[in-house]
Amino acid sequence: MTFVVTTPSFNGPLDLLMQMIANHDLDVWDVPLAPIVDSFVAVMLEATTKLEMNELSEFLLIAAVLVDMKSQRLLPGPDERDLDEEFIGWEERDVLLARLLELRTYASLADSFVSLFERAGLALPRAVGVDDGVVVAPPDLLAGVTSSDVAAAYGRALAERSVPAVRLHHVTVDAVTVAETVAELSRRLPFVGRLSFRELTADLLTRIEVIVHFLALLELCKLGHVELGQGGTFADVQIRWISSLDDLTFEKVDAYEG
Numbered sequence: 001m002t003f004v005v006t007t008p009s010f011n012g013p014l015d016l017l018m019q020m021i022a023n024h025d026l027d028v029w030d031v032p033l034a035p036i037v038d039s040f041v042a043v044m045l046e047a048t049t050k051l052e053m054n055e056l057s058e059f060l061l062i063a064a065v066l067v068d069m070k071s072q073r074l075l076p077g078p079d080e081r082d083l084d085e086e087f088i089g090w091e092e093r094d095v096l097l098a099r100l101l102e103l104r105t106y107a108s109l110a111d112s113f114v115s116l117f118e119r120a121g122l123a124l125p126r127a128v129g130v131d132d133g134v135v136v137a138p139p140d141l142l143a144g145v146t147s148s149d150v151a152a153a154y155g156r157a158l159a160e161r162s163v164p165a166v167r168l169h170h171v172t173v174d175a176v177t178v179a180e181t182v183a184e185l186s187r188r189l190p191f192v193g194r195l196s197f198r199e200l201t202a203d204l205l206t207r208i209e210v211i212v213h214f215l216a217l218l219e220l221c222k223l224g225h226v227e228l229g230q231g232g233t234f235a236d237v238q239i240r241w242i243s244s245l246d247d248l249t250f251e252k253v254d255a256y257e258g
Helices: 014-022 036-048 053-074 083-087 092-121 147-158 178-191 205-224
Strands: 005-008 011-013 194-196 226-230 236-243
Touching: 005 036, 005 236, 011 014, 014 053, 036 053, 036 205, 178 205, 205 226
Parallel strands: none
Antiparallel strands: 005 011, 194 236, 226 236
């Protein structure tokens, strides 16, 4: 390549620059790479004739070699210590085991490459291409589509869609409220005396009724009408009416209703 480069430390053909760097007559550390690339790009833009592909590839090869050489100079140098010094204090058996594992790694990698080469050998490259008379054209996705079709599709896209409604007419909801249960227990418990929660809910059929009765007992306990006790862990909850009928008040029970 007859491309001429100009840098603070060298002025001349690019081939001569590579030869001087290879012969250690010029340190690649002193050669900036950015001006070389900028000059080549400028030559490409100003060229009146089309550059040959081999000239472009040759410049890319030389530029890659320069980048590799300079990156090696920028990186820290190799450690000059003996590798065996890293194993100071190790048993000889451990050293041999470590080296054996390294050898197995390389052997496994070699086997992988052999397998890749064998599979690549089964592939045959295509020797001929498509005939000159064959024209491959993509399908016309808008064939047969008129402006009316486009307008109709636009209208369907902007049309307001109805919100799907979930019909619940077949679902039966048991109307059980805490307020009604409190009133019912206030009429029943004063004449029962002491009983357990299990006995109180023995005749109930659904879980929601049991839950509502428990909340009603908590409300009566908060109002000071009943006393709740439990003899032990997981034992039956004992219920005892401690208030008179004249003290009944349910001003705050309505908050549970519904």
